Amino acid sequence: MSADVIHDIGFRHHDGPRLGRAWVVRSLLIETVRGVFGLGRPARSKVMPWALIGILLVPPLVIALSILLTGGNELPVSYTQYPSAMQLVISLFVAGAAPYCVSRDLRNGVMPLYLSRPMMRSDYVLAKLAGLAIALFGVLVATETLLLVGALLAKLPVGEQLAGWGGGLLMVAVLALVLSGISLVIAAFTPRRGLGVAAIITALLVVSGITQMLIAIANEKGYPTLASYLPALDPFALVDGVAVGILGVTPANGLTYPAGALGALVFGSLAVATVGACLAILVRRYRKVGGV
Amino acid sequence: MITHMEPLTADRAPGQLPSGGPAVVVEGLTRTFGPVTALSRLDVSMPQGVVGLVGANGAGKSTLIKILLGLLPPTSGRASVLGMDCATQGLAIRQVVGYMPESECLPPDVSATEFVVHLARMSGLPTEVARERTADTLRHVGLYEERYRPIGGYSTGMKQRVKLAQSLVHDPRLVLLDEPTNGLDPAGRDEMLALIQRISTEFSISVVVTSHLLGELERISDHLVVIENGVLQRSTSTADATQLSGVVLVEVTDGGPELVARLRAAGAQVAEGTGPQVFTVELAGEWVIDAVRDGVADLGTGLVRMQRRRHHLTEIFRPEQEGAHVR
Numbered sequence: 001m002s003a004d005v006i007h008d009i010g011f012r013h014h015d016g017p018r019l020g021r022a023w024v025v026r027s028l029l030i031e032t033v034r035g036v037f038g039l040g041r042p043a044r045s046k047v048m049p050w051a052l053i054g055i056l057l058v059p060p061l062v063i064a065l066s067i068l069l070t071g072g073n074e075l076p077v078s079y080t081q082y083p084s085a086m087q088l089v090i091s092l093f094v095a096g097a098a099p100y101c102v103s104r105d106l107r108n109g110v111m112p113l114y115l116s117r118p119m120m121r122s123d124y125v126l127a128k129l130a131g132l133a134i135a136l137f138g139v140l141v142a143t144e145t146l147l148l149v150g151a152l153l154a155k156l157p158v159g160e161q162l163a164g165w166g167g168g169l170l171m172v173a174v175l176a177l178v179l180s181g182i183s184l185v186i187a188a189f190t191p192r193r194g195l196g197v198a199a200i201i202t203a204l205l206v207v208s209g210i211t212q213m214l215i216a217i218a219n220e221k222g223y224p225t226l227a228s229y230l231p232a233l234d235p236f237a238l239v240d241g242v243a244v245g246i247l248g249v250t251p252a253n254g255l256t257y258p259a260g261a262l263g264a265l266v267f268g269s270l271a272v273a274t275v276g277a278c279l280a281i282l283v284r285r286y287r288k289v290g291g292v
Numbered sequence: 293m294i295t296h297m298e299p300l301t302a303d304r305a306p307g308q309l310p311s312g313g314p315a316v317v318v319e320g321l322t323r324t325f326g327p328v329t330a331l332s333r334l335d336v337s338m339p340q341g342v343v344g345l346v347g348a349n350g351a352g353k354s355t356l357i358k359i360l361l362g363l364l365p366p367t368s369g370r371a372s373v374l375g376m377d378c379a380t381q382g383l384a385i386r387q388v389v390g391y392m393p394e395s396e397c398l399p400p401d402v403s404a405t406e407f408v409v410h411l412a413r414m415s416g417l418p419t420e421v422a423r424e425r426t427a428d429t430l431r432h433v434g435l436y437e438e439r440y441r442p443i444g445g446y447s448t449g450m451k452q453r454v455k456l457a458q459s460l461v462h463d464p465r466l467v468l469l470d471e472p473t474n475g476l477d478p479a480g481r482d483e484m485l486a487l488i489q490r491i492s493t494e495f496s497i498s499v500v501v502t503s504h505l506l507g508e509l510e511r512i513s514d515h516l517v518v519i520e521n522g523v524l525q526r527s528t529s530t531a532d533a534t535q536l537s538g539v540v541l542v543e544v545t546d547g548g549p550e551l552v553a554r555l556r557a558a559g560a561q562v563a564e565g566t567g568p569q570v571f572t573v574e575l576a577g578e579w580v581i582d583a584v585r586d587g588v589a590d591l592g593t594g595l596v597r598m599q600r601r602r603h604h605l606t607e608i609f610r611p612e613q614e615g616a617h618v619r
Contacts (some may be wrong), residue, residue, distance in 0.1 A: 009492055010494070011428075011432060011495040011496075012425075012428060013463050013496075014417070014421065014425060014462065014463035016418070017416075017418065017419055018387050018388075018415075018416040018417070018462070019416040019418060020416065021383070023413075023416060023418075024413070024414055024416060026413065027410075027413040027414065027419075030576045031410055039403070040406060041401060042401055042442070045401070099325060104399055104401075107401070108395075108396065108397065108398060108399045109395050109396050109397045110397050110398070110399060112391070112393040112395065112397055113391075113393070113397050113411055113414075113458060115361075115363055116361050116363075116386055116389075116390075116391035116393075117411070117414045117415050117416075118383045118384075118387040118415065118416055119383075119386075119414065120383075151426055247320070252304065259384070267455075
C-alpha cells in the first residue's frame with residue numbers, strides 16, 4: 001500500500017533561503033520567454049514559433065546571396081525596413097505567443113495560484129510583458145544579425161553596415177515593446193486562445209491595411225500633412241516613423257513621415273504612450289481577475 | 293481550550309511563533325461589496341493544528357481567505373496570520389502560507405512536476421530546491437509515475453492532489469485549503485481528509501480547511517469555526533464540542549430485555565440499541581449506573597461494556613444548520 005511508503009519518508013522542512021519579489025518576477029519572465037519558444041511544452045507548441053522563426057531567417061540568406069551574385073553595393077532592404085517587410089510573419093509570431101503568455105493562465109484559472117504567492121498583481125503583468133518583448137526582441141535581433149552577416153559576407157562596407165545594424169536593433173527593441181503591449185492587451189481580454197490569435201492578427205494586419213487606405217485618401221484629397229501623421233495608427237509604421245525621425249533612415253513601404261524634430265517627437269511620444277497605455281490597461285485588467 | 297493542538301514545531305526554524313500561538317486572529321472584521329455584506333464584525337481566533345471553517349456557499353469563507361492572504365483589504369477591523377498583519381504584510385504572509393483554491397486552476401498542457409516546480413519558484417524557492425521539494429511533495433500527496441504526464445489526463449482526485457502539492461511545496465507554516473474534497477467520490481474524500489490530517493500531525497503545518505459539510509471536518513479538525521451570512525455562529529474546540537454526552541451505552545452477554553425492563557421499572561429512560569443485548573440509557577444520575585450494575589449482578593449475566601457516548605458535532609449543529617442549507 002502506497003500510504004506506508006509515504007509515511008516512512010517523512011516530510012522535510014525547508015530552512016534555506018526564501019527569495020523575494022525580484023527572483024519571483026525573474027523566474028516568471030524566464031518561464032514566459034521559454035514558453036513562447038515552446039520550451040517545456042508539448043512538441044506541437046514548438047511547431048508554430050519555430051516555423052515562423054525559420055521563415056524570418058530565410059530572406060536574409062537570400063538577400064546576401066543576391067548581393068554576392070549581382071554585386072550590388074548596398075542591401076536591397078535596409079535593417080529598419082526589414083521588419084516592415086516581414087510584417088505578416090512577425091504579426092503571426094506575436095499572435096501565437098501573446099495568448100500563450102496570458103490567456104492560458106486566465107482560461108485555466110491559474111491566477112489565484114500566482115496571486116497567493118509573494119508577488120503583486122503588477123509584477124505578473126510586468127514579467128509577462130517583459131518576457132514577451134524579450135522573446136520577440138530576440139527573434140528580431142537574430143534576423144537583423146543574419147542580415148548583417150550576409151552583408152559582411154558580400155563584402156559591403158563594414159562601418160556602414162554596423163551602423164545600420166545598430167539602428168536596426170534600436171528599432172526592433174521599440175517594435176518588440178509596442179507589439180507585445182498591444183497583443184497582450186488583446187490577449188488579456190480574450191481568454192479563449194483561438195479568439196485571441198484571430199483578434200491580434202486582425203488588429204495588426206487589418207489596422208495596417210485601413211491605415212494605408214486612409215493615407216491614400218488623405219493624399220488624394222490634398223492633405224499631405226495629415227497623410228504624413230496617419231502612419232502612426234499602424235504599429236509597424238509608427239515604429240518605422242520613430243526610426244526615420246531619430247535615425248534619418250529611409251522609410252519602409254514608401255511612406256512619408258512628418259519632417260523634422262516635431263515629427264520625430266510626435267512619433268516617439270506616441271510609441272512611448274502606446275507602451276505605457278498598454279501597461280496601464282493590463283494592470284487595470286489584472287486588478288479584477290483571479291479573484292481567489 | 294486549545295487541545296490536540298501541539299503541532300510538532302519544536303524542530304522548526306527559530307523566530308517562529310510558539311506552537312501554541314494562534315495561526316489566525318480576526319478582530320471586528322467587516323467586508324462589504326457595495327450593498328452586500330460578506331463578513332460582519334467577525335471576531336475569531338484560530339489555533340494551530342487543523343481548523344475547520346464551515347459555512348454554506350456564500351457564507352463568507354472565500355472573502356475571509358482573500359483577506360487573510362492580504363489580497364483584499366477589509367472594510368473595517370483587523371486580521372493577522374501567524375502574527376503578521378494582513379493589511380500591510382501581505383507579501384510576507386504569502387511567503388509562508390500556502391493556498392489551495394476551490395476552483396479548477398491547473399493548465400492541462402504541462403506535467404504536474406513542471407507546474408509545481410514553477411510555482412515553487414514563484415514562492416521564492418531557488419530552482420534546485422524547487423525541484424527537490426516538488427519531487428518530495430508530489431510523493432507525499434500520492435502522485436508517482438503519473439507526475440511526468442500532462443495534467444490534462446488526470447482524474448479529479450489526482451488534480452486535487454496536484455492542487456494540494458502546490459500549496460505545500462514551499463514548506464509553508466499554514467495552508468488555507470478551500471473545499472479540498474469538492475468533486476471527490478467517498479473513497480477519494482477519505483483519502484484527502486487523511487492527507488489533510490497528516491499535514492498537521494506529520495508535516496507540522498497548520499491547516500485551515502473549509503467545507504460546507506460539517507460531518508467531514510468534524511473527523512479531522514481540532515477546532516471548528518462556523519460562519520453563516522458573514523456572521524460567526526460558533527468557534528469551538530472539537531474536544532469541547534464532542535464532550536461526553538449524558539447517555540451510556542450498555543452491552544451485555546444475554547438477558548438484555550430483562551435488564552431493560554428492570555431499569556425501566558426503576559425509572560430510567562432506556563432506548564433500544566442495535567441488538568437485543570445492546571441499549572442506551574439516559575444518565576439521569578449516579579443511581580442509573582448503580583442500577584445497571586445491580587441488575588447485571590442479579591441476572592447473573594455478563595457485562596460486555598458500559599460506555600459513555602460522545603456527541604457528534606453534526607448532532608450539536610443540526611438544529612441551527614440543517615434548515616438553512618443542507619447542501
